[in-house]
Amino acid sequence: MDLKKFLKKIKYFFCLLIISCxxxxxxxxxxxxxxxxSNMLDVIDLTIKRKIKEIxxxxxxxxxxxxSESRQIFVSNPESNNISVLNLSDNSHFFIEAGNSPxxxxxxxxxNNIFVSNWYDDVISxxxxxxxxxxxxxxxxxxxxxxYFDKNSKKLYVxxxESNNISLVDTEKFEVLKSLNxxxxxxxxxxxxxxxxxxxxxxQSNSISIIxxxxxxxxxxxxxxxxxxxxxxxxxxxxxxxxNQRDDTISIVDMNKKENIKTLLDVxxxxxxxxxxxxxxxxVVACWFEDNIILIDLNNFIVKEKIExxxxxxxxxxxxxxx
Amino acid sequence: MSYFKNTITLxxxxxxxxxxxxxxxxxxxxxxxxxxxxxxxxxxxxVRDFNNFNWNKSVEKxxxxxxxxxxxxxxxxxSGESIKQKLEKIDENKKMVNWRIIETDNKVLPVNSYSAKxxxxxxxxxxxxxxxxxxxxxxxxxxPPPELNDENSKKKVKIFIVENLNGLKEIFxxx
Numbered sequence: 001m002d003l004k005k006f007l008k009k010i011k012y013f014f015c016l017l018i019i020s021c022x023x024x025x026x027x028x029x030x031x032x033x034x035x036x037x038s039n040m041l042d043v044i045d046l047t048i049k050r051k052i053k054e055i056x057x058x059x060x061x062x063x064x065x066x067x068s069e070s071r072q073i074f075v076s077n078p079e080s081n082n083i084s085v086l087n088l089s090d091n092s093h094f095f096i097e098a099g100n101s102p103x104x105x106x107x108x109x110x111x112n113n114i115f116v117s118n119w120y121d122d123v124i125s126x127x128x129x130x131x132x133x134x135x136x137x138x139x140x141x142x143x144x145x146x147x148y149f150d151k152n153s154k155k156l157y158v159x160x161x162e163s164n165n166i167s168l169v170d171t172e173k174f175e176v177l178k179s180l181n182x183x184x185x186x187x188x189x190x191x192x193x194x195x196x197x198x199x200x201x202x203x204q205s206n207s208i209s210i211i212x213x214x215x216x217x218x219x220x221x222x223x224x225x226x227x228x229x230x231x232x233x234x235x236x237x238x239x240x241x242x243x244n245q246r247d248d249t250i251s252i253v254d255m256n257k258k259e260n261i262k263t264l265l266d267v268x269x270x271x272x273x274x275x276x277x278x279x280x281x282x283x284v285v286a287c288w289f290e291d292n293i294i295l296i297d298l299n300n301f302i303v304k305e306k307i308e309x310x311x312x313x314x315x316x317x318x319x320x321x322x323x
Numbered sequence: 324m325s326y327f328k329n330t331i332t333l334x335x336x337x338x339x340x341x342x343x344x345x346x347x348x349x350x351x352x353x354x355x356x357x358x359x360x361x362x363x364x365x366x367x368x369x370v371r372d373f374n375n376f377n378w379n380k381s382v383e384k385x386x387x388x389x390x391x392x393x394x395x396x397x398x399x400x401x402s403g404e405s406i407k408q409k410l411e412k413i414d415e416n417k418k419m420v421n422w423r424i425i426e427t428d429n430k431v432l433p434v435n436s437y438s439a440k441x442x443x444x445x446x447x448x449x450x451x452x453x454x455x456x457x458x459x460x461x462x463x464x465x466x467p468p469p470e471l472n473d474e475n476s477k478k479k480v481k482i483f484i485v486e487n488l489n490g491l492k493e494i495f496x497x498x
Contacts (some may be wrong), residue, residue, distance in 0.1 A: 062349070100465065101465065157342045269455070
């Protein structure tokens with residue numbers, strides 16, 4: 001065994017020792033990675049930087065939404081036409097039928113409504129978590145993909161990839177209020193409760209659109225790398241990090257200036273899902289082609305570690321939770 | 324009656340050929356490699372040349388616009404089918420070339436949104452060529468016909484890549 005491997009083992013052993021003694025006192029974070037080839041949800045403990053579990057999902061799992069308050073995880077399984085609902089409090093896992101090719105997923109905890117975009121049917125399905133039945137279908141644009149539910153306004157934002165627009169949906173009346181044309185092939189929609197804008201990744205235009213939440217007005221289109229997929233906001237410095245699938249890069253966008261200020265080159269092959277762990281000071285990225293996730297230091301943007309996943313990681317959504 | 328038949332045929336052709344690049348189906352990957360008994364520089368010289376694709380034996384001829392980034396080439400196979408590729412990137416330091424397919428014939432390569440990277444690496448006085456591709460199946464709608472489903476698209480891509488790699492090896496190891 002070489003020295004490097006030996007030291008790594010010692011480090012791992014001490015981590016386990018510390019966690020077993022002081023476990024409840026240490027804030028731990030877990031990353032849940034959907035794997036489209038293995039059909040698994042990989043659970044990665046970011047404290048010890050190891051995969052600790054694999055959970056079997058439906059077919060070709062893609063998007064994920066974690067509701068931190070209720071400690072529930074929602075995953076779309078496009079090729080088995082269902083979604084997985086996992087509860088971290090009691091370790092339960094069940095499936096709910098979700099229409100044709102469910103992709104984007106989100107959850108309104110105040111009404112127990114799960115929202116799913118159905119790629120082939122051009123609709124948003126509203127599923128009641130209590131009855132486990134679909135209760136509404138809302139017609140949106142063509143090939144709806146990423147969705148974002150805003151807790152404060154109860155509005156849902158939908159990226160319609162083949163009609164190049166965004167739908168704004170009222171989730172109390174279950175109707176589309178407005179739509180906005182963006183650039184080519186909008187796929188991902190991202191925001192946070194504390195942000196007053198949404199970020200849309202326009203795959204074929206190599207750009208992101210910054211859109212005001214309230215008015216649905218376009219604030220700015222910003223050029224990023226090739227085939228942008230997901231974005232995440234760093235609240236410490238007001239930066240956005242955007243994964244670019246086709247050129248293996250991450251674009252850093254300074255939201256004070258609304259400008260692309262830096263590109264992290266050669267991060268990994270086909271970087272896709274991206275999230276931040278403030279506790280561990282890491283940016284976590286799912287690398288589809290490499291079958292791993294990479295951990296990037298949040299301060300100096302250096303790739304610190306790669307952790308193997310079970311196959312074809314996508315992790316399209318927010319995938320990190322405190323445990 | 325023939326008008327009705329023609330309309331149906333046209334509609335079916337439209338459905339099959341309409342390039343709805345998207346994420347309905349799941350993306351596929353194929354990665355293959357080969358070891359070649361030649362120097363890395365020699366192999367890289369052949370791989371990076373967008374004007375030359377004589378390493379695939381099924382190719383009848385190619386027409387290329389240039390060897391610069393953004394150049395396009397049409398590859399015509401002996402069977403009569405053709406595909407059109409675009410040169411996306413050449414990285415001289417990494418010895419990596421990136422091609423994308425912009426038009427294809429489903430009989431030869433049933434793919435959508437296909438992109439491939441070829442890496443030429445040094446390996447114990449030999450050269451290792453790693454050929455990686457990411458793509459969607461030939462039919463982007465729901466319920467694909469068998470010849471355009473994930474399995475068959477992946478199979479065809481694998482055959483194409485293995486053919487390319489074997490042909491490349493043969494150039495340097497003829498005797």
